[in-house]
Amino acid sequence: xxxxxxxxxxxxxxxxxxxxxxxxxxxxxxxxxxxxxxxxxxxxxxxxxxxxxxxxxxxxxxxxxxxxxxxxxxxxxxxxxxxxxxxxxxxxxxxxxxxxxxxxxxxxxxxxxxxxxxxxxxxxxxx
Numbered sequence: 001x002x003x004x005x006x007x008x009x010x011x012x013x014x015x016x017x018x019x020x021x022x023x024x025x026x027x028x029x030x031x032x033x034x035x036x037x038x039x040x041x042x043x044x045x046x047x048x049x050x051x052x053x054x055x056x057x058x059x060x061x062x063x064x065x066x067x068x069x070x071x072x073x074x075x076x077x078x079x080x081x082x083x084x085x086x087x088x089x090x091x092x093x094x095x096x097x098x099x100x101x102x103x104x105x106x107x108x109x110x111x112x113x114x115x116x117x118x119x120x121x122x123x124x125x126x127x
Contacts, residue, residue: 009066013037029125034059035117053093076124084109
């Protein structure tokens with residue numbers, strides 16, 4: 001029998017659909033995608049890509065903390081970009097939030113994200 005719990009925090013944007021911010025199953029936390037919304041206003045923080053990337057990691061961090069973890073517990077990270085030429089910027093920003101050993105990661109180019117965001121990230125965290 002698995003122990004399953006919904007993770008929720010007001011320090012990250014509210015879910016804008018039929019999903020939870022994260023689900024914890026035993027010691028694994030499945031983090032839903034975070035886009036660069038300001039949790040207080042539910043509006044994109046900026047049109048600037050780097051600022052959007054920072055907000056994505058801040059939002060992910062808030063959900064990790066609500067699950068009694070941190071970004072260092074993420075073992076798999078998926079990053080979705082509407083412009084793959086921004087990949088070097090993602091690496092620069094990510095280096096400010098993660099230390100080695102870095103999580104396994106995929107960077108995926110897509111045509112569109114909710115609310116006109118330029119970047120989104122989701123992941124799996126093991127506590």
